[in-house]
Amino acid sequence: MKKIITVGITLLLGLSTIGCTAKQEVMLGAKVSQEEKATKAEEKNTIENYTKLIGLSKEEIIDVMGEEATPIDEGGLEFSNAGIRVWFGEDGKNVSQIFMNSSDIDFNGARIGEKIEDFKSVFGKSVLEDTGSAYSNFDYEGLILHVQYDPSTKQVIAVYLMDEWE
Known part of the structure; x- marks a missing residue:
């Protein structure tokens, strides 16, 4: 009788361990999925993707952004979830500039809300700078990165990515 009870207890303990392990694997899988989602969202918020x-x-940008756009001034569109606004070229057909003011966007290590010096250390010498109007333009892969900052704090408040400087 003692043997049967011992075997029964051992069997129950073994089964409960298997159940815990399966539950832990499911929880671990969920954790990995959340980490993967965070990584994918972070990868999407890079200057390279913009x-x-x-x-x-x-039509293409609305499809790519995957959210409903709100019309804004001068024929532009706002994508509030992404924290960007876009405007179209003179023909009104193709995106020619993007306004970004989200601190979630990674500019190769610099972020909105940081100092203009952080952008200068990442993007090098500006191709055009106006300290009175508080902006610096950088050449970025053949595009213009127009960085606006607060003149008193030198803190970056917004960035435009443009195909040309007017």
Whole structure:
């Protein structure tokens, strides 16, 4: 009788361990999935990915952004989830500039809300700078990175990515 009870207890303990392990694996899988989602979202919020939007048509950018756009001034569109606004070239057909003011966007290590010096250390010498108007323009892969900052704090408040400087 003692043997049967011992075997029964051992069997129950073994089964409960298997159940815990399976539950832990499911929880670990969920954790990995959340980490993967965070990594994918972070990868999407890089300056490299926003450069790919320049030149897209209205239909293409709406499709790529995956959210409903709100019309804004001068024929532009706002994508509030992404924290960007876009405007189209003179023909009104292709994206020619993107306005970004989200601190979630990674500019190769610099972010909105940081100092203009952080952008200078990442992008090098500006191709055009106006300290009175508080902006610096950088050449970025053949595009213009127009960085606006607060003149008193030198803190970056917004960035435009443009196909040309007017």
